[in-house]
Amino acid sequence: MKNSFVELNARQRAFALVDAGTGRELVGALDYMISPHLMPQGIVPESDDGVVLVKGKVADKNVVIISIEGKFQGGGIGEVSGAKIVAALEQALHDNENGIEVYPVIILDTGGVRLQEANYGLLSISEIHNMVVALKKYVPVIGLVPGKVGSFGGMSITAAILSYLITTNRARVALNGPEVIEQEAGVREFDSSDKDLIWNTLGTQQRVQTGIADEIVADDVTALKDALTAAILEKKEAHRTEKVDFFLSLLDKVDFSQPLNPQEYRKLYRENVAQPHQIAEARSTDQAGTPSRGRAWFEALTGIKNAQTNVSTVLDATVDGKTYIAIVPDANNNLFPRVKNGEVGLKEGFAVAAVVNRVVAEDADKAEKRPIVLVVDVPSQAYGYKEELMGIHIALASSAAAYAKARQAGHPVISFIPGDAVSGGFLAHGLQSNRMIALADESITIQAMSKASAARITQRTIAELEEATKHVPAMAYDIFNYQKLGALYKLVEGIASNDPSPANVAQIEKLIDEAITSAQDDRTLHFRYENPVAKASGRKATLAMRQAVADQW
Numbered sequence: 001m002k003n004s005f006v007e008l009n010a011r012q013r014a015f016a017l018v019d020a021g022t023g024r025e026l027v028g029a030l031d032y033m034i035s036p037h038l039m040p041q042g043i044v045p046e047s048d049d050g051v052v053l054v055k056g057k058v059a060d061k062n063v064v065i066i067s068i069e070g071k072f073q074g075g076g077i078g079e080v081s082g083a084k085i086v087a088a089l090e091q092a093l094h095d096n097e098n099g100i101e102v103y104p105v106i107i108l109d110t111g112g113v114r115l116q117e118a119n120y121g122l123l124s125i126s127e128i129h130n131m132v133v134a135l136k137k138y139v140p141v142i143g144l145v146p147g148k149v150g151s152f153g154g155m156s157i158t159a160a161i162l163s164y165l166i167t168t169n170r171a172r173v174a175l176n177g178p179e180v181i182e183q184e185a186g187v188r189e190f191d192s193s194d195k196d197l198i199w200n201t202l203g204t205q206q207r208v209q210t211g212i213a214d215e216i217v218a219d220d221v222t223a224l225k226d227a228l229t230a231a232i233l234e235k236k237e238a239h240r241t242e243k244v245d246f247f248l249s250l251l252d253k254v255d256f257s258q259p260l261n262p263q264e265y266r267k268l269y270r271e272n273v274a275q276p277h278q279i280a281e282a283r284s285t286d287q288a289g290t291p292s293r294g295r296a297w298f299e300a301l302t303g304i305k306n307a308q309t310n311v312s313t314v315l316d317a318t319v320d321g322k323t324y325i326a327i328v329p330d331a332n333n334n335l336f337p338r339v340k341n342g343e344v345g346l347k348e349g350f351a352v353a354a355v356v357n358r359v360v361a362e363d364a365d366k367a368e369k370r371p372i373v374l375v376v377d378v379p380s381q382a383y384g385y386k387e388e389l390m391g392i393h394i395a396l397a398s399s400a401a402a403y404a405k406a407r408q409a410g411h412p413v414i415s416f417i418p419g420d421a422v423s424g425g426f427l428a429h430g431l432q433s434n435r436m437i438a439l440a441d442e443s444i445t446i447q448a449m450s451k452a453s454a455a456r457i458t459q460r461t462i463a464e465l466e467e468a469t470k471h472v473p474a475m476a477y478d479i480f481n482y483q484k485l486g487a488l489y490k491l492v493e494g495i496a497s498n499d500p501s502p503a504n505v506a507q508i509e510k511l512i513d514e515a516i517t518s519a520q521d522d523r524t525l526h527f528r529y530e531n532p533v534a535k536a537s538g539r540k541a542t543l544a545m546r547q548a549v550a551d552q553w
Contacts (some may be wrong), residue, residue, distance in 0.1 A: 025491045026054070027545065028081065029047040064088050082124020084545050105141075140236055157400060166228065168204070174393065175393040176381070178202075185384060206367060210391065242398075256337065283308060312333060314355070323355075340386040342419075343378065345381070346395045372406055379445075381424035416437050486533040529546070
């Protein structure tokens with residue numbers, strides 16, 4: 001173990017990868033840019049907020065190593081750490097756009113969102129996804145997952161979007177941790193005490209054989225650097241989120257009512273052949289779907305009654321030059337029982353990606369790209385054993401990446417939020433938008449995780465969790481505190497989430513058109529940093545970190 005990479009801390013890992021004498025740390029511990037959200041909760045902050053940036057060279061190529069410290073808050077991403085990652089990626093993008101090749105490398109040792117800064121974590125991770133998609137037009141963005149934490153939560157979605165993923169056999173990759181699945185779906189769905197089950201399902205031996213990771217390397221500094229060097233020099237790219245037809249074809253072959261073990265799934269994966277899948281536009285029918293706020297508003301905005309498509313949980317339609325997309329519940333969904341309540345699961349992520357990719361392809365030669373309007377009412381991602389075995393994070397990554405590509409290609413992407421916007425579901429369907437419009441309705445939940453699971457993961461009671469939200473708006477579950485972060489384009493007063501009356505619909509349509517005009521020449525997510533609420537309070541720490549990285553770059 002004397003040359004172990006896993007046993008090193010984040011800073012040691014970053015400097016171990018760059019060529020000797022070339023490494024220079026940016027915004028390090030002595031800059032003392034700490035999270036402002038931890039001390040109010042009685043948590044000791046870290047002087048680098050758990051993320052280390054090192055610029056240097058690998059095989060004479062410029063690199064920036066972004067190393068996440070798994071020992072600090074489980075490698076969770078908060079406002080400052082997230083801004084540090086996004087700012088480094090953005091500077092690398094600027095260099096590449098100007099003809100200076102810089103290869104970003106992300107060392108993933110992370111549980112995903114830092115729940116003590118929940119909604120800041122979701123925003124930051126969506127911004128990371130956006131930058132990775134933009135960078136991949138120029139250079140591969142390489143990921144390393146050494147362990148001991150692995151790559152979980154929203155950062156597993158990041159792992160799926162990355163160009164190439166190198167792992168050791170001491171790592172795991174998954175959207176939902178076993179404890180969270182057990183909390184949300186029960187011990188019969190996933191027993192978090194069964195270590196063999198966990199490693200056989202989420203461990204990298206299984207993940208490499210089913211396309212979730214690309215390479216397993218011995219836990220050795222030299223071996224990992226050699227693998228990284230090859231990935232950079234050969235510009236390795238797995239195109240994971242572009243294999244939408246492959247995964248939809250694979251889903252056609254899986255019977256979710258029957259048991260499925262890792263060995264059986266590997267066989268299905270090896271034998272699968274991609275077939276074209278067309279997601280039909282919604283049409284009016286005589287059969288009402290499962291009621292939801294998202295469905296009601298989709299139907300009201302499009303004029304389609306009892307809307308149905310060939311994927312019961314995904315509705316899309318182009319009306320008056322705008323493409324509307326909604327993810328909706330289906331109480332009779334026996335094929336995928338974990339999405340009966342509107343959760344975003346395997347089918348939903350890949351189907352949405354197929355719709356968005358089709359829109360982008362159809363408009364590729366048009367000077368004016370059609371707006372894409374997301375009707376957001378997603379209570380979470382799906383929690384299930386088969387979902388994790390098959391890589392639900394790839395499904396969500398496919399959707400998120402498709403929306404990011406559409407926006408970067410010139411499509412205004414607007415979210416209208418009349419319902420819940422939670423966790424990975426929100427990352428997949430909502431957070432890649434130029435502008436977000438939400439109803440000022442106290443029934444709307446907007447958060448990174450359910451209270452029960454968040455309390456369990458942060459080792460608090462629900463009462464203690466609720467007390468903490470009084471001091472940190474990003475931890476709160478309501479739309480009014482969310483507005484304080486500066487993420488919203490408009491918070492609409494006076495319209496109930498369950499009331500898409502003609503007058504209310506007309507008002508929302510007007511706001512959507514205004515948002516489209518506002519976003520017409522903006523292919524970025526910079527509005528979140530540049531609006532008055534963000535500048536005054538909501539993203540002050542983000543802006544300070546962005547400036548610090550730019551100054552030291």
